Amino acid sequence: MESKARRKERLDRGIKVRTEGIYAISSLRELTYLLLPRLTLILGLLIVPLVLPSMYWQRVVCMMCIFALLALAFDFLAHYVGIVCLGGALFIGLGGYISGVLHSSFGLSPALTIPIGTFGGALISTLLLLPCLPIRGIYFAIVSLMYPLMLSRIIEALGLFGGTDGLAGLTTFPNIWVDQYLIIVVVLIALFALRRLTNEDFGLVLRGIKDNDQAVRASGMNITLYKAQALFIASAIGCFGGAYLTHLYGWVGLSLFGLDFSILPIAACALGGIGTLTGPILGAFILTPLSEMLRAFGPLRIVFYCLILVGFIVFKPEGLMNYFQRKYHQFERWIEV
């Protein structure tokens, strides 16, 4: 049988070239082309709480959003600054404990403890990780993974802040709708703010550091300063998740430093498509409910979970979002060579 060599050709849709390039957006059709994906995401997220059947699933939405925030922070640091940071547990733990302790010891209301937890936690995690910023790659990742272990052992050993029991009976949000919409709005703001940031001049410097940090230094810029600022932004996003979690369940405990918060965001990034910022959110929205649904399998849950992840990484290493974006912006055809 005769076999012809073929290859796939990918072409940008004309509409993409026009809307993204230097041409003016002139028609409604082109405007729709740009706005449709964004609107789908925003409206989809806002509608999700309304269509969910039970309180249980509405709580899952809250957890989904927390993981989405962490995944967003991871993606921003890894793809736009070049820092591999496994500090999810550190951010959640610091944000959670700061707001929890402020609430129980000083009686501050959640309206104060959450912002203080967010920015105070971000400041502390940035200071903790600051000495390690000059080291690159996997070493930074290991250090960021160690801090939560260390902090949780300190709390356990010294019996601080309720020790292993944690602090219970904290004020929760008034109702389930506040629970969900607070975090959904924060996820959306964080997403669009980061997307904007990475295209601003400040963000370009960060991307420059990722591509070639020596050239940035040769341009007379202190790269540690810029990395620290990026780390502060990412950890603020993570710490908000922790502070929110505290008031979601009215409880603070050692499980806030759990490894899940560091590892699952990476899985979400791998699944959703690294570097897209939207992808990691999508990944978190798939993985968290999946993990809930697999509870029926009991101990085999993790096995199925891992199989799905491995399957994705092997067969779709680019991630869902990169795949969707390509399909949306380009058409493909087979041509003979």
Add this chain to the structure above:
Amino acid sequence: MSEEIILRVSGASKSFGGIKAVNNVSFELAKGEIVGVIGPNGSGKTTLVNLITGFVKKDSGKVFFKNKDITKLPPHKIADLGIVRTFQVMRPYHSLPAYKNLIVPLYSPRVKRTSGGKLGDRNAVAIDILEEIGFERDAYVPYKLASSLPLGYLKRLELARCLALKPEIIMCDEVFSGLSMSEIVTAIPIMERLQMDGITLIMIEHRLRELFRLANRVIVMNFGEKIADGIPKEVMENKKVKEAYLGTEVI
């Protein structure tokens, strides 16, 4: 030419393990000079640039910029003073278009200070700089992704990144190597124009013929040591230099 000394290097040394990459090198640069640094492979030219710009820590020796000791400053502080360099191995910011590559230097504290906050639109400034250095705006070359540019443009992009900083001294690490003859012919007037603007140039180069057209003075290095320093013609007559390039004569 004014005889104002802008940069003075005295006794710079650096060893990697047992190898003396740069050994007790001293020289002075007058403002507005073009100085070539030549020598066989591995003679320590790039290391010398790394030592001056602070990317590699000196074992000993001092560097003075306008009589100010800059020996111990970190690389970004030295660049901030106006001593900038290109890299021999070009690594542009791949994920960005060419003109966005210049946003990083244009965003730097030095440019903010020198322009007094009146720089205007950074994108426009970046494209102007690129056009000046031979990126054809009409062909949309400045808008192309850095990873898709051919070598000649990348070399010029390196230079543009330095120019964006409005530098006083530029250290060019082999900007001509790998370029075609026609590309070099376009690059030489750029260098001459820089000199007329009062920028001091140090050029590490292997293309001697082109270098000698430009350079006022040449420093020759071999095995980490400075073996000659003078105007190009005299230097090439020097016995040591001939030996370094052609080997010792066997009788």
